[in-house]
Amino acid sequence: MKDDSRKHPFRDSQQDVQAARHIPDTPQTRAPAYRLAFNDNDFMCREELRPVRLQLELLKPQLVMDERGIESTIVLFGGARIPDPAHKDKAGTKTLADLSKYYTEAQKFAYIMTERSMAAYGRENVIVTGGGPGVMEAGNRGADEAGGQSIGLNIVLPHEQAPNEYVTPDLSFNFHYFAIRKMHFLMRAAAICVFPGGFGTLDEMFETLTLIQTGRMKAVPFLLFGKEFWEKIINWEALADAGTISANDLKLFRFVETAEEAVAVIDGWPT
Template identity: 65%
Template sequence: MNPEDKTGWTPLPHSDEDLGRAKAVPDTPQTRAPAYRLAWDDEDFMTRRELRPVRLQLELLKPDMLLSERGIRSTVVLFGGARIPEPGGDAWAAKNETQKKNLLANAKYYDEARRFARLCSEESAKTYYREFVVVTGGGPGVMEAGNRGANDVGAPTIGLNIVLPHEQAPNEYVTPELCFNFHYFAIRKMHFVMRAKAVAIFPGGFGTMDEMFETLTLIQTGRMERVPVLLFGKEFWSKAVNIDYLVEQGTVSPGDENIIDFVDTAEEAWKIIQDFYNLA
């Protein structure tokens, strides 16, 4: 038995062996027909609508298996806007002067995200990068800042990209072996929280709010253990989402607002995580 084979000995051929054999058969009308292809090697078959449950399972399995093989047990998640530029950068997403002004003002959160990711990654190094590994959506803006901060201190960092109608290539700071691509938003969001020991949320738009409220709902309903949920920029979030108003209206229970901690700096956020987990 191959010592690197973790599946154990079997008298039956492995799928990769049969895949090679199938490709080596003589070229005939029969072997060229789509029906002859092994099912998992048939792209047309695997993308049929009836195979959606199988694809959902594969998107859940693949990243989980690769992260487990890497020994990654926990993560710190950074959510935030793709449109937030680096300080001194271009507000490429602005549609008018007001948006340009505001995006450039919010560029400070790029620096905070980058510094916060550095702090997380320095702690991660103490565990040989098994705990507190930085994960982002893998795109530009705040996501880039998070991956970049980890990269600054030589730490591995995860990117969970998704196929969008407009091209979104992974940012250059994601560790290539930990750069994943998704078709299903739901499975991608599962992977964000499956190992999360903390969730940091920076200013962003609908996507960031979707990710934020999914996390809050899971914690509020007891479907996820309590972890620090850190909202960077109290001024921004108090205008974008009025949690106190929801409490006043009775649509959120008193005390649920305490799931959230508002912070303005990376150091504030990291101190909350340190206190929560009794880190030295």
């Protein structure tokens, strides 16, 4: 954390938080009204404070990544249920077991890109995932094995979700708002890689494609790993034939199968 003590002459807010722990115990000091507003969890979680919470959730990861000097990221979206090939015998379906090969490709791809990132002192092309299991774990794992840092953008869910063990601890974030989390996925994105997945992966993929299609986000290398999977669940050509998207929209992304092919497409992507 930056030391801002010399920027202004006022007493530091953290000092007041510490001082508040040593005040006399009286009915007045125990009352919720007496709590410092920014240190009052009940107050901060009020419905009326939602705009403030949205701002804070946007600002905290932004400041941390700025302080770490991270300039660009490589985004990995993909299914939390896709297993490590070493454990594919425990997959719930044969299809998931077969898709375990993409865990390997995500891990390998992240390793290659992280080696490149380290050549830029870890500031560019930093791997970012949703921080969970499956493809996300593979991405963070590949970065860790390359000796570099990677980002995990976790989200609080009704069922327990913890960061996978390969996320760089200082870059392991947690979100309440899906919208703010999505912004942090894309604010520094130099490339988007989408692996087979479920509703969450589809949501992230289509929202990002929509941002690029509508010019709200600049076009970046957009790679779909697993052509057979994606063409089975989405009839891309039917969308174009129906006129609901244009034929040119099909050029916003490329299909790839391997980490090496993905790297080659990124390197040859039109600028």
